[in-house]
Amino acid sequence: MAIFIDLLLNALVIGVLLGGFYAALSIGLSITFGLLDVVNIAHPTMLVLGAFIAFLLNSTWGIDPVLAGIISTPFFFVLGWLIYQVYYNVFEKSGAESLRGLAFFFGLLFIIEVGLIIQFGVDHRLVEAPYIGQSWNIVIGEEIDVAIPFRLLVAFVVAAIATLAIHAYLTKTFFGRAVRAVAQDMMALRLMGVDPIRVKRIAFAMGVATAGIGGALMIIVLPIEPSLGRLYLGNVFAIVVLGGLGSISGTLLAAVIIGIAESIVATFFGPSWAPAVSFGILLAVLAFRPEGLFGKTAGAH
Amino acid sequence: MSDALLKIDSISKHFGGFTALSNVTTEVAPGERFGLIGPNGSGKTTMINCVSGLLRNEEGKIIFDGKDVTDLKPHKRTGAGIARSFQIPRPFHTMTVIENLMIPAEFVGHHRGEKGDDRAEAMEILETMGMAEKADDTTLDLTQIELRKLELARAMAAKPKLLISDEAMAGLTGQEVDEVIDILFKMNERGITIIMIEHIMRAVMRFSQRIICLDAGQLIAEGTPEEIVKNKDVERAYLGSTDG
Amino acid sequence: MEIVYEQNYNPKTADFTPILRAANAKKPDAIYIASYPNGSAGLVRALAEVGTDAKAVGGGMVGLQFAGLMAGLGPMLNGIANYDFFVPEPTMNLYPGASALIDRYQSKVKAENLKVDALGYYLVPWAYANLDILGQAVEAVGSLDQVAIGKYIRDNEFTSVVGKIKFGKNGEWERPRTLVVQYQGITNNDLQQFATPGTRKILLPADISTGDIQSFNSLRK
Ligand SMILES: Nc1ncnc2c1ncn2[C@@H]1O[C@H](COP(=O)(O)OP(=O)(O)O)[C@@H](O)[C@H]1O
Numbered sequence: 001m002a003i004f005i006d007l008l009l010n011a012l013v014i015g016v017l018l019g020g021f022y023a024a025l026s027i028g029l030s031i032t033f034g035l036l037d038v039v040n041i042a043h044p045t046m047l048v049l050g051a052f053i054a055f056l057l058n059s060t061w062g063i064d065p066v067l068a069g070i071i072s073t074p075f076f077f078v079l080g081w082l083i084y085q086v087y088y089n090v091f092e093k094s095g096a097e098s099l100r101g102l103a104f105f106f107g108l109l110f111i112i113e114v115g116l117i118i119q120f121g122v123d124h125r126l127v128e129a130p131y132i133g134q135s136w137n138i139v140i141g142e143e144i145d146v147a148i149p150f151r152l153l154v155a156f157v158v159a160a161i162a163t164l165a166i167h168a169y170l171t172k173t174f175f176g177r178a179v180r181a182v183a184q185d186m187m188a189l190r191l192m193g194v195d196p197i198r199v200k201r202i203a204f205a206m207g208v209a210t211a212g213i214g215g216a217l218m219i220i221v222l223p224i225e226p227s228l229g230r231l232y233l234g235n236v237f238a239i240v241v242l243g244g245l246g247s248i249s250g251t252l253l254a255a256v257i258i259g260i261a262e263s264i265v266a267t268f269f270g271p272s273w274a275p276a277v278s279f280g281i282l283l284a285v286l287a288f289r290p291e292g293l294f295g296k297t298a299g300a301h
Numbered sequence: 302m303s304d305a306l307l308k309i310d311s312i313s314k315h316f317g318g319f320t321a322l323s324n325v326t327t328e329v330a331p332g333e334r335f336g337l338i339g340p341n342g343s344g345k346t347t348m349i350n351c352v353s354g355l356l357r358n359e360e361g362k363i364i365f366d367g368k369d370v371t372d373l374k375p376h377k378r379t380g381a382g383i384a385r386s387f388q389i390p391r392p393f394h395t396m397t398v399i400e401n402l403m404i405p406a407e408f409v410g411h412h413r414g415e416k417g418d419d420r421a422e423a424m425e426i427l428e429t430m431g432m433a434e435k436a437d438d439t440t441l442d443l444t445q446i447e448l449r450k451l452e453l454a455r456a457m458a459a460k461p462k463l464l465i466s467d468e469a470m471a472g473l474t475g476q477e478v479d480e481v482i483d484i485l486f487k488m489n490e491r492g493i494t495i496i497m498i499e500h501i502m503r504a505v506m507r508f509s510q511r512i513i514c515l516d517a518g519q520l521i522a523e524g525t526p527e528e529i530v531k532n533k534d535v536e537r538a539y540l541g542s543t544d545g
Numbered sequence: 546m547e548i549v550y551e552q553n554y555n556p557k558t559a560d561f562t563p564i565l566r567a568a569n570a571k572k573p574d575a576i577y578i579a580s581y582p583n584g585s586a587g588l589v590r591a592l593a594e595v596g597t598d599a600k601a602v603g604g605g606m607v608g609l610q611f612a613g614l615m616a617g618l619g620p621m622l623n624g625i626a627n628y629d630f631f632v633p634e635p636t637m638n639l640y641p642g643a644s645a646l647i648d649r650y651q652s653k654v655k656a657e658n659l660k661v662d663a664l665g666y667y668l669v670p671w672a673y674a675n676l677d678i679l680g681q682a683v684e685a686v687g688s689l690d691q692v693a694i695g696k697y698i699r700d701n702e703f704t705s706v707v708g709k710i711k712f713g714k715n716g717e718w719e720r721p722r723t724l725v726v727q728y729q730g731i732t733n734n735d736l737q738q739f740a741t742p743g744t745r746k747i748l749l750p751a752d753i754s755t756g757d758i759q760s761f762n763s764l765r766k
Pocket residue numbers: 316321339340341342343344345346347348
């Protein structure tokens with residue numbers, strides 16, 4: 001019994017931490033895809049780019065990876081700004097965004113990936129930080145103790161702060177409100193005195209900017225290599241859809257649910273099932289709530 | 302009428318080979334209550350889409366407040382003082398009623414460099430509409446009349462000089478129609494020029510000081526409500542159409 | 546031997562601590578891991594964070610031989626016993642030309658800033674030997690006739706940078722050459738320590754061993 005409680009407690013704690021990490025990977029997509037309807041399938045690969053930048057700063061100057069992520073975030077903001085500019089002028093403006101836009105981001109994904117291979121090679125990379133490989137052991141009872149790996153704790157705390165900050169920005173500021181409005185009704189927004197293209201450009205840039213800090217967390221949690229993004233593509237989209245398109249808090253909650261589910265399944269049922277769990281939960285939820293956990297049903301149009 | 306607030310100068314609009322507006326010219330004076338009528342499909346919405354900038358007229362000019370706005374983007378026109386409501390309400394459905402008003406209030410204020418309490422202003426508009434207690438409801442919970450009022454309130458929140466109301470009363474009961482007319486009168490008293498597009502004749506006739514009538518994209522009549530009622534071309538246009 | 550826990554993991558696994566905890570709960574004496582680089586690094590970290598009472602840990606962990614991962618994981622590798630192909634231990638000098646090859650490789654990588662493994666122990670000697678043997682066979686046969694080349698390779702013993710090589714009936718080496726090494730004495734994340742003897746003692750094959758297996762936890766601080 002003690003062993004069971006020990007395993008369960010640890011699975012829950014790890015699940016929550018893992019969820020925070022997943023949220024950091026998904027939050028940018030929750031903005032670009034969830035709020036703006038731009039199917040940025042290159043997002044996970046941008047995260048890998050962010051991870052490599054953190055690696056470069058860490059291995060060259062010994063800069064802490066979290067700090068490296070903060071440093072590279074403005075760079076990603078500018079990158080996102082430029083990408084949206086191209087995307088808008090070439091695809092969205094002419095209404096050709098659905099399939100050709102997808103091809104555009106697919107192309108971007110490969111360009112980034114190949115660029116990384118040329119620059120860094122195909123080897124796996126890790127960063128060094130005093131908290132990686134260390135854990136905090138909390139003794140709760142006889143044969144029951146919870147070990148909290150610092151690398152996951154750091155990822156969780158940073159992800160939670162970033163997610164809550166983005167959530168507050170989108171709900172509390174006038175610009176944030178316009179971002180939430182822009183995907184719902186661009187035409188109506190135009191008549192409210194708002195330039196929807198400008199709103200979308202800035203919001204898209206914000207979504208991409210999360211790849212700076214998100215990428216840094218990625219390399220803190222796991223070893224990275226250029227093609228890693230594609231591996232996580234399905235998961236991040238699953239989390240954004242599960243949380244409900246357009247809901248930042250929904251994305252955070254969905255990420256934590258997936259994290260806990262994966263960790264419980266890995267502990268009690270076998271790790272090979274764990275990743276299938278996210279899609280299982282997604283299917284089950286969509287069957288009952290097609291709009292996702294926190295998605296709002298669209299009004300009659 | 303040389304100092305008109307809005308001058309529509311020989312505008313035409315085509316959709317492919319179809320002519321939706323053909324060489325329409327008219328003027329709206331500051332403070333005027335202006336009616337725009339015409340059978341279904343006659344080009345009323347198209348005309349105000351050209352005025353608000355959602356559509357570009359291929360020919361002719363639109364002068365607002367002494368400035369040529371023909372090439373201005375819609376959000377710039379809103380900033381300049383043109384606001385409109387939609388025929389079919391299209392609120393931002395993930396937001397509360399007050400949040401729906403805050404967007405135009407803040408952005409137009411921002412655009413004009415004004416500093417004010419946007420939330421208080423938005424609340425004040427809701428109060429004049431009798432919707433103050435709905436401020437924090439989501440728009441999904443609103444009734445038809447409340448949605449129509451929200452459309453008008455949102456247009457008002459942009460602090461316009463000209464408000465265009467596109468069929469704000471379709472499908473409402475007689476009492477509700479009166480309620481909306483009262484609101485429009487109140488706004489007009491505050492000095493806002495109003496263009497009312499309406500199918501309900503009783504409403505336009507009661508509200509408007511001057512009316513124009515479109516038929517198949519052409520301006521066929523212009524005058525006071527009394528003159529329009531007696532106009533043979535208007536009668537023919539309405540009798541000739543299936544839903545007049 | 547009784548197997549108390551056996552599971553597969555998915556390549557997408559981001560954190561391995563739940564897996565290690567579940568395995569530890571069965572109180573195993575040894576943990577055999579067959580993993581690809583992501584999983585190898587993830588499990589090494591989980592071992593550092595959660596620990597284990599198993600006496601032997603490792604086996605077929607791909608990736609721990611790579612310079613980048615070795616440097617990145619550093620002291621977390623101590624105690625793990627894993628397969629390898631070539632390590633800079635004194636007994637490996639039996640292979641004539643190997644250390645000269647490694648030296649050449651390392652200085653070329655450094656001079657030209659090549660984006661490949663910085664040390665090159667793991668695959669370089671055997672990759673070199675592969676082509677060397679093929680080259681020797683082509684020259685001996687005197688043509689590119691594949692059947693003849695194949696027969697020559699099967700029937701003859703070769704000498705290359707990895708010593709004498711002869712293939713057995715099943716196509717494998719007649720005498721197995723895969724090493725089992727145990728990581729030990731790693732104190733930091735400096736890459737150069739892995740270019741000197743001692744960090745990876747050879748346990749097997751017995752004739753070239755440079756150390757005896759020690760229990761996992763005895764090699765961790
Ligand atoms: N975007 C469009 N594309 C093609 N035809 C249009 C478009 N918008 C309006 N029309 C056509 O233009 C004519 C005028 O429409 P509209 O201005 O909506 O009429 P109403 O007077 O009823 O508001 C109609 O025949 C309509 O079908």
